[in-house]
Amino acid sequence: MPIATINPATGETLKTFEAHGPKEIERRIALARAAVDEQQSLDFDTRARLLNRAAALLDEDQEHIARTMTIEMGKPIAAARAEAAKCAKAMRWYARHAADLLADEHPSTQDVDDSGAARVTVRYRPLGVVLAVMPWNFPLWQVVRFAAPALMAGNTGLLKHASNVPQTALYLDDLFHRAGWPRGCFQTLLVGAGAVEGVLRDPRIAAATLTGSEPAGSSVAAIAGDEVKKTVLELGGSDPFVVMSSARVEQAADTAVTARVQNNGQSCIAAKRFIVHTDVYDAFLQRFTEGMSRLTVGDPLKDDVQIGPLALEAGRSDVEELVDDAVAHGATAVCGGRRPSGLDRGWFYEPTVLTGVDPSMRIHREEAFGPVATVYRVADLDEAVALANDTPFGLSSNVWTRDKDEMARFARDIEAGGVFFNGMTASHPALPFGGAKRSGYGRELSAHGIREFCNITTLWYGKEQ
Structure with a gap:
């Protein structure tokens, strides 16, 4: 895939970039490693000042970077502005809390009295250079939720971003530089996927984090495992959105629309499978379908547009194939199911609702990365739980019920990294984020996220003789 900005609303190539060659890759890795000592010598107050400065610059740049994201990957401009604001908020959260999250711990010597310790300290120490392999769907947020905690912990970062968002990647490189971080603390590598293995195997790289597809995650995990390097993986999702008979159906259906089509439906944590109790199925389906049908599809730079194009032409083809396969095997498209008329340029697809989906259809097992929802009818709680777990993924989940039992x-039995009751899944800097099963491992955000790339060191001091 070329490293280029290709506007998905028009299919037009706007700007191309030459990939970094071996000499430039080596220069940047060397800079990142050389910056480790300086970065680790900074105290938390200094790092916090630098991260707050980056947040302030991001706020100033909001309209510019929002437009860049929209042109590069097609998200509606209002969503792009919100993404930029969320990133600044996360930076400020880590600037405020990192020192406490990574403060030394002092276990009671009574608990380890048989070890002969006079005192014991547990310290969180940075690992060094962390390689981040990031996707295009949230091109700012995915990076910041790694970079903010990693930098505050004292690590340095190398970003290999998706090849279709090079201008966003270069903006991030410039942002941290302008904020005053030491030279080499955060850098972008303009390289294709084929260069990742060589970078990850470099002995100066301490660890890696990847958000992306299941095959990409498996590949990075295998390489890192061979090199015995720490990884955090956030991969695909096929999140259930369960609506039980006691739910407020209108509220659930309205939220379901947003939960399915956020980011043009291209979100790992977007609800994709809507599992509805038979007592409220008809009412939910009618309101949900009406809401999906009313969405405005068009130029994502217009403020009133709710659904832009899919980011990649191949991505639209994948969605089309999943829908066509389902319909061919007996599913019904109660709305959508095709390319919208009047939008011949660009990679648009109508918001789509499918019913009658069964395990024989690909969409029952595979992640639909676009504005396509599947709606299932269930008879009881047991069937709802079983269907929610009938997926190889386990990123997050949504459950609508007012019944405490x-x-x-659901809290006990759903196999996922999160269960959101009576609301849609969202990521927040204070909450751990990550999945189970083939959705990956490790956690981002919160205290758990900042500690992922730390060496948890035990300091044991013996009694004086």
């Missing part, structure tokens, strides 16, 4: 059952 049902909440307890």
Whole structure:
């Protein structure tokens, strides 16, 4: 894939970039490693000042970077502005809390008295250079939720971003430089996927984090495992959105529309499978379908447009194939199911609702990365839980019920990294984020995220003789 900005609303190539060659890759890795000592010598107050400065610059640049994201990957401009604001908020959160999250711990010597310790300290120390392999769907947020905690912990970062968002990647490189971070603390590598293995195997790289597809995650995990390097993986999702009979159906259906089509439906944590109790199925389906049908599809730079194009032409083809396969095997497209008329340029697809989906269809097992929802009818709680777990993924989940016993059952039995009751899944800097099963491992954000790339060191001091 070329490293280029290709506007998905028009298919036009706007700007191309020459990939970094071996000499430039080596220069940047060397800079990142050389910056480790300086970065680790900075105290938390200094790092916090630099990260707050980056947040302030991002706020000033909001309209510019929002437009860049929209032109590069097609998200509606309002969503792009919100993404930029969310990133600044996360930077400020880590600037405020990192020192406490990574403060030394002092276990009671009574608990380890048989070890002969006079005192014990547990310290969080940075690992060094962390390689981040990031996707295009949230081109700012995915990077910042790694970079903010990693830099505050004292690490340095190398970003290999998706090849279709090079201008966003270069903006991030410039942002941290302008904020005053030491030279080499955060850099972008303009390289294709084929260069990742060589970078990851370099002994100066301490660890890696990847957000992306299941095959990409498997590949990075295998390489890192061979090199015995720490990894965090956030991969695909096929999140259930369960609506039980006690739910407020209108609120659930309205939220379901947003949960499915956020970011043009191209979000790992977007709800994709809507599992509805038979008592409220008809009412939910009608309101949900009406909401999906009313969405405005068009130029994502217009403020009133709710659904822009898919980011990649191949991505639209993948969605089309999943829908066509389902319909061919007996599913019904109660709305959508085709390319919108009047939008011949660009990679648009109509918001789509499918019913009658069964395990024989690809979409039952595979992630639909676009504005396509599948709606299932279930008879009871047991069937709802079983269907929610009938997926190789386990990123997050949404459950709508006012029954406390049902909440307890879902909290216990859903196989996912998160269960959101009576609301849609969202990431927040204070909450751990990550999945189970083939959705990956490790956690981003919160205290858990900042500690992922730390060496948890035990300092044991013996009694004086």
